[in-house]
Amino acid sequence: MTTNFSHTAAYIWSLADLLRGDFKQSQYGRIILPFTILRRLECVLEARKHAVLEQIEKLKTMPTLEEAAREKFLLRAAAESFYNVSPMDLSKLGSSDIKSNLLTYVDSFSKDAREIFEHFKFGEFVAQLDEANLLFKVVQKVASTDLSPKTISNHDMGLVFEELIRRFAESSNETAGEHFTPRDIVRLTTALVFMEDDDALTEPGIIRTIYDPTAGTGGFLSSGMEYVHELNPNAVMRAFGQELNPESYAICKGDMLIKGQDVSRIKLGNTLSDDQLQADKFDYMLSNPPFGVDWKKVEGEIKNEHKLKGFDGRFGPGLPRVSDGSLLFLMHLLSKMRDYDPNDAKGDGGGKSGGRIGIILNGSPLFTGGAGSGESEIRRQILEHDLLEAIVALPTDMFYNTGIATYIWVLSNKKAPARRGKVQLINGVHLYQKMRKSLGSKRQQLGEDDIALITRTFGNFEAIEPYSLDPEPPAHGGPQDSTAKRGRPSATAKKAEKKTFGSKIFESHAFGYRRISVERPLRLSVQFTDTRLAELRFASGALNAAMQSVYAQFGQGWSDAPSGGTTGQGYGQLAEVEAEVRALIKADFKDLKEAQIKDLLAPKTWLTQQALLNKAKQIQTVIGTEPCHDFNAFERTLKQALKQTDIKLDTKERKQLLDAVTWTNPDAKPVIKKVLKPTEATAVAGPIYGAFPYQGQIVQFQPDSNLRDAEDVPLTAETARGGNVNAVNEAYFNKEVAPHVKDAWIDASKCDERDGQIGIVGYEIPFNRHFYQYQPPRDLAEIDADLDVLSAEIMEMLREVHS
Numbered sequence: 001m002t003t004n005f006s007h008t009a010a011y012i013w014s015l016a017d018l019l020r021g022d023f024k025q026s027q028y029g030r031i032i033l034p035f036t037i038l039r040r041l042e043c044v045l046e047a048r049k050h051a052v053l054e055q056i057e058k059l060k061t062m063p064t065l066e067e068a069a070r071e072k073f074l075l076r077a078a079a080e081s082f083y084n085v086s087p088m089d090l091s092k093l094g095s096s097d098i099k100s101n102l103l104t105y106v107d108s109f110s111k112d113a114r115e116i117f118e119h120f121k122f123g124e125f126v127a128q129l130d131e132a133n134l135l136f137k138v139v140q141k142v143a144s145t146d147l148s149p150k151t152i153s154n155h156d157m158g159l160v161f162e163e164l165i166r167r168f169a170e171s172s173n174e175t176a177g178e179h180f181t182p183r184d185i186v187r188l189t190t191a192l193v194f195m196e197d198d199d200a201l202t203e204p205g206i207i208r209t210i211y212d213p214t215a216g217t218g219g220f221l222s223s224g225m226e227y228v229h230e231l232n233p234n235a236v237m238r239a240f241g242q243e244l245n246p247e248s249y250a251i252c253k254g255d256m257l258i259k260g261q262d263v264s265r266i267k268l269g270n271t272l273s274d275d276q277l278q279a280d281k282f283d284y285m286l287s288n289p290p291f292g293v294d295w296k297k298v299e300g301e302i303k304n305e306h307k308l309k310g311f312d313g314r315f316g317p318g319l320p321r322v323s324d325g326s327l328l329f330l331m332h333l334l335s336k337m338r339d340y341d342p343n344d345a346k347g348d349g350g351g352k353s354g355g356r357i358g359i360i361l362n363g364s365p366l367f368t369g370g371a372g373s374g375e376s377e378i379r380r381q382i383l384e385h386d387l388l389e390a391i392v393a394l395p396t397d398m399f400y401n402t403g404i405a406t407y408i409w410v411l412s413n414k415k416a417p418a419r420r421g422k423v424q425l426i427n428g429v430h431l432y433q434k435m436r437k438s439l440g441s442k443r444q445q446l447g448e449d450d451i452a453l454i455t456r457t458f459g460n461f462e463a464i465e466p467y468s469l470d471p472e473p474p475a476h477g478g479p480q481d482s483t484a485k486r487g488r489p490s491a492t493a494k495k496a497e498k499k500t501f502g503s504k505i506f507e508s509h510a511f512g513y514r515r516i517s518v519e520r521p522l523r524l525s526v527q528f529t530d531t532r533l534a535e536l537r538f539a540s541g542a543l544n545a546a547m548q549s550v551y552a553q554f555g556q557g558w559s560d561a562p563s564g565g566t567t568g569q570g571y572g573q574l575a576e577v578e579a580e581v582r583a584l585i586k587a588d589f590k591d592l593k594e595a596q597i598k599d600l601l602a603p604k605t606w607l608t609q610q611a612l613l614n615k616a617k618q619i620q621t622v623i624g625t626e627p628c629h630d631f632n633a634f635e636r637t638l639k640q641a642l643k644q645t646d647i648k649l650d651t652k653e654r655k656q657l658l659d660a661v662t663w664t665n666p667d668a669k670p671v672i673k674k675v676l677k678p679t680e681a682t683a684v685a686g687p688i689y690g691a692f693p694y695q696g697q698i699v700q701f702q703p704d705s706n707l708r709d710a711e712d713v714p715l716t717a718e719t720a721r722g723g724n725v726n727a728v729n730e731a732y733f734n735k736e737v738a739p740h741v742k743d744a745w746i747d748a749s750k751c752d753e754r755d756g757q758i759g760i761v762g763y764e765i766p767f768n769r770h771f772y773q774y775q776p777p778r779d780l781a782e783i784d785a786d787l788d789v790l791s792a793e794i795m796e797m798l799r800e801v802h803s
Contacts, residue, residue, distance in 0.1 A: 005156050008147075009163035012036055015141060022132040029168025030247070031129070034120040035142045036164060037254040038106065040157060041113060042089055043148040044080060051077045056085055071110065081262055082113040090143035098139060099130040112253070112263045119250035119268070155229060158222060158259040165217050165251060169400070170439050181219050181288040184446040185360065185398060185408075190223040191455045192392070192410050193284055193358035201228055207236040211282040213271040213289075213332055215241030218252035220286035225259065240277055242267040272328050273298035275314075281338045284356055287329060291362040291402060295325035302328065317381035318374035326361050327378050330409070333357050334387065340413045354414030363405045363767075366391075371515035371712075371762025372753075379763040383423070383508045384720070387411045390424040390458055393767055395432040400440035405429070407767070410458070418461055423506050427771040428454050430469050430499035457503045466502030466771060498773050506770075512715035514759035516729055517747040518737055519690065519708055521670035521701035524631040524662045528620040535660045536613040543600055546589045547609075550574070550581055550600065560610060572606025612653050616660075618645050629668040664704065670694075670743065673702040688730055688738075690745035703747070711737060713759060722755040729759055 015035070016028045023031070045052070055077035059070055074083045086108035093101040103126060106117050117123075129135040147157065166183065194201070201208070210224040221239040228235045239261045243249040249268045257263045267276035272295060295302060299322060306315040314335040320327040337355035369375030382388050392408040399406065431450040435443055457464060538547040551558075558571045574581055578601060585592055585600070592600075599605050622641040628634045642649065649657065676691060676698045687693075690700050713732045718724045729746065737744055752761045 005152070005159040006163060008152065008156075009160045009167070012145060012160070013164060013167050015138060018134055018137055018141070022134060023128070025171050027125075028171055029164070030120065031125050031138070033161075033164060033168060033251055033254065034117055034122045034125075035138065036147075036161065037116060037258065039090065039142050039145055040147045040161075040258050041082065041084070041109070043146070045078060045082075045084055046089075046148065048078050048080070049084075051079075052083050052085065053087060074110070081260075081264075082110045082257065084109045084113075090139055093139060095136045098136050099126055102126055102135070102139065113257065116250045116254045116257070119246040119253075121247075154258065154260045158225075158255065161255050161258050162219070162222055165219070165255070168251075169217075181216065181360070182398060182400065182442060182445070183219070183223075184451065185288075185394070186219050186223045188392075188446060188451045188454060189286060189288075189358040189360065189408050190220065190227050191451065192390070192408060192458055193286060193356050194224065194227050195455060195459055196356065196412070196416065198231060201231045201235060203232075204234065206232060207238070208284065209238045209240060209280075209282045209338075210284045210286070211240040211277070211280075211336060212286050213242050213329060213336075214287050215243040215252045215266065216245075216248045216288070218255045218266075220288070221252070222255060222259070224284055224286060238262070238265065240265045240280060240282060242269060242271045242276055244268075244270050270298060271332060272325065273301040275332070277336075280336070282336050282355060283338055285333045285336060286358045287333060288360040289326055289329035291326065291404065291406070292324050292364070294323045295328060296322050318377035320365075320369070320375045320378065324364055324368070327365050327375060330357075330359055330361070330365070330382075331378060333359060334382070334411070337413050354412065356414070357409070357411040359409050359411075360394075361407055361409060363407065365409075366407065366767055367764040371513070371760040373762075376762040376764065379765065380512070380761060382411065383511060383763055385413075386415065386421055386508055387413055388423050388508070389415060389419055390426060391765065391767065392426045392454055392458070393429045393771075395429050395444050395446075397438075397441060397443040398432075398445070400442050403441045403443070416461075421508055423508055423511070423765075424458065424461060424503060425506065425765075425767060425770060426454060426457055426503045427466065427501060427767075431501060453501070461505070462503060463505045464501070464503040466500040466773065469499040469501055498775060500771070500773060502771060504770055507717065509715045509717055509720035511765050512720055512761060512763045513712040514715060514719060514725065514729065514752070514757075514761050515710050515712050516733070516759040517708065517750040518711055518733075518741075518744050519703035519747050520741060520744050522704040523665055523668040523670055525627055525629045525665040525668045526631060526634045526662050527625065527627040528616070528623050528661055529625055532661050533613060533616045533620065536616055536656060537609055539599075539605060539609055540656050540659065542592065542596055543605070546585060546592060546600055547606075549584060549588060553584065554581065560614065570603065571610055572603035574601050574603075612656065615647050615649065615653070616657055618647060621645075629665060631662070631671045632669065664706065671702040672699045674700045676700060688733060688746055689748045692743075692745075701743075712762070715761070722757055725755075725757040725759065 013028075013032060015032050016025075019028055019031060052074060055073055059065065059073060074085065075081065077083070084105075086105050088101065088105045088108075090102075090105075093105065103123055106122065107114060109117075126135060129138055146152075152160065200206070208228065210221055212218075212220045215221060218239075218241065221241055225237045225239065228237050239256055239259075241252060241256075243252055243266075246268065249266070253263045253266045256266055265277070269276055302315060302319065305313045306319055310316045314332050315328065317331065334357070337357065338353060340354035365375065365379075389410045389412050391410070394406045394408065396405055397403040428450070431446060431453065432444040433447045433450070435445055537551065538544050554574065554577050555572075560571070581601060582597065585597055619638070619641050622644055623637060628637070641647075672694070678698075680698075691698050692701065693699075694701075711732065713719075713729055716724075716728060719728050733746055746758065748758050750760060751758055754761065
């Protein structure tokens with residue numbers, strides 16, 4: 001039995017020689033892959049074909065037999081998970097009516113196998129081959145290829161098909177990233193997920209499940225099965241997956257069928273909105289979900305599950321922003337973890353129960369979203385339940401369709417004792433080799449040594465101080481590494497980034513913080529000047545600027561007299577100039593909606609504001625125009641003025657008036673919100689929580705929203721569990737805030753929803769901050785010398801131009 005799968009794959013791919021010229025390079029795989037599947041299925045069924053045909057004859061005598069029972073008889077006769085009821089094969093299709101014969105032959109497969117060809121749109125490509133007079137030649141070449149199980153095993157045939165998928169992806173750069181994860185990333189992720197269970201996987205009779213909710217072409221499923229096969233050829237791996245793209249689904253299903261898997265476990269559809277393996281849990285899960293793709297299309301279904309099922313569903317902790325669904329896939333995987341039995345005999349994280357996850361994410365799930373946000377709550381759920389083992393930072397330019405920074409998250413609910421309560425961060429951003437030829441956005445790849453270094457570091461669970469990966473400079477007098485460069489080499493080359501590798505281990509709570517809200521008192525000054533009162537002529541909000549513009553152009557003849565005017569023009573009457581007003585609004589205030597425009601045109605709007613202006617002027621006659629820097633005293637004065645003038649101000653009018661005549665002033669006295677009774681004062685723990693002694697009373701000040709700030713108090717092992725929170729918050733406040741801002745206080749009303757303590761808990765993983773390598777700036781003398789050299793070069797070039 002041959003194991004030289006690369007030669008077999010190369011021979012099959014040589015079908016491209018027939019297609020060249022009539023088909024695009026990106027279409028080769030769409031023809032070669034289904035024909036390869038067809039030939040393999042035919043070869044697998046060949047040994048039992050006679051039994052299937054005999055069974056068909058028997059079934060003809062049972063016309064009332066149900067379809068499900070009929071299928072069971074045929075599957076039993078074929079002794080496989082699929083069958084074909086046609087007496088034909090590829091070598092017997094003939095040349096005269098080959099298109100019709102081929103399509104009939106394919107339609108004779110059982111449903112699961114037939115569905116593969118439907119999603120490949122096999123019929124369309126067969127028609128194109130027939131029109132190009134290539135169909136007979138292609139069928140002949142495929143029929144002459146020996147893909148029988150005697151020649152090539154299921155395992156090796158799987159390797160052949162994976163090689164064909166790789167060639168297809170590389171020949172189709174523009175769509176490769178949609179359904180194909182680079183094999184170096186696949187190998188690394190697979191090793192990180194499986195290596196902790198190496199001992200358990202070598203046990204005889206082992207049966208494990210592997211799942212990918214974004215299966216693509218099945219690369220992760222194949223890699224997982226390959227990893228286990230190398231450890232234990234007799235182990236049974238059952239593959240499960242779901243894929244949204246029909247073509248990728250067809251490739252994945254074909255690959256699994258070739259490998260002898262039950263392809264009914266491979267589903268087509270959106271995993272987030274329609275989980276078709278809802279009742280299943282798995283031992284191993286691998287996934288490369290799309291980066292930064294929004295989930296607006298399935299927003300209704302996901303929000304309903306979050307609201308109605310809560311933690312009984314997949315999305316209990318919270319929901320990320322609609323613009324990026326990466327964390328939804330992570331929560332989906334967590335819900336699919338096989339339950340861990342703490343009584344498992346192994347007891348070292350490598351036992352038979354529990355599950356492990358490897359998922360590739362971009363940078364945003366590490367830190368997007370502040371305390372209390374959906375993203376933060378998801379990270380909180382993961383870290384507080386001790387599910388995160390490690391995160392590995394990958395180099396950029398590793399994927400076909402993006403060059404962004406990416407990370408492998410490794411999660412488990414069966415951590416080894418040494419890992420419990422801890423998270424390992426591995427910085428592999430500089431472990432790469434430049435590719436000789438880029439594939440789409442993929443310009444770099446991980447070498448075998450790079451993969452080995454990362455997996456060894458993870459397996460040893462060791463902290464490694466960042467060390468340089470840069471090559472040592474040549475010995476004195478030795479040859480320099482000269483690389484050809486185009487153009488004139490710069491004398492002031494940019495200092496290269498320092499390339500390092502390192503690993504750090506943190507307590508899980510080290511990524512958490514408690515965000516406390518810090519308030520400062522509102523300080524207002526007041527003055528009833530004519531200029532400030534003039535602002536009351538115009539409504540606040542969206543209409544304000546438009547009304548000012550309209551008044552400047554059309555309202556100069558209006559009178560503020562209560563009778564409506566002495567010039568014959570009524571105040572706020574714009575009916576005669578409506579067209580001109582609308583033209584002005586359309587030109588300068590395009591954001592105004594029709595309802596707002598109608599309000600602006602209505603005399604009632606103008607008269608309401610005129611009435612408020614007149615009230616303010618009456619109050620001004622009592623209060624005067626002198627500034628006041630004690631708003632508390634002013635409120636008493638205003639109350640007396642209203643009583644004296646018999647003026648009534650509703651809530652809206654009062655707010656607009658005060659907005660016009662007041663301004664924040666750091667030198668003004670603080671505004672008192674409430675004077676606390678003795679019983680209330682004892683309930684509030686002093687100034688740190690906003691109870692200040694002031695003018696012989698205990699008061700709470702009105703907070704100034706513009707001065708509001710937030711402080712992130714790092715979690716300790718104790719506060720992460722909700723203990724000693726106030727003491728830690730107060731110690732932080734007294735050290736970091738109070739010495740700098742004497743009148744600040746902690747807002748005790750802002751509490752965490754889960755533990756009820758003051759401050760909202762948040763989690764983020766600032767990966768880059770932990771591995772940042774400080775590089776001191778260049779010496780000024782060195783910079784000046786470089787500038788002198790450049791200046792001299794510029795002057796020399798200018799002299800050449802003038803000469």
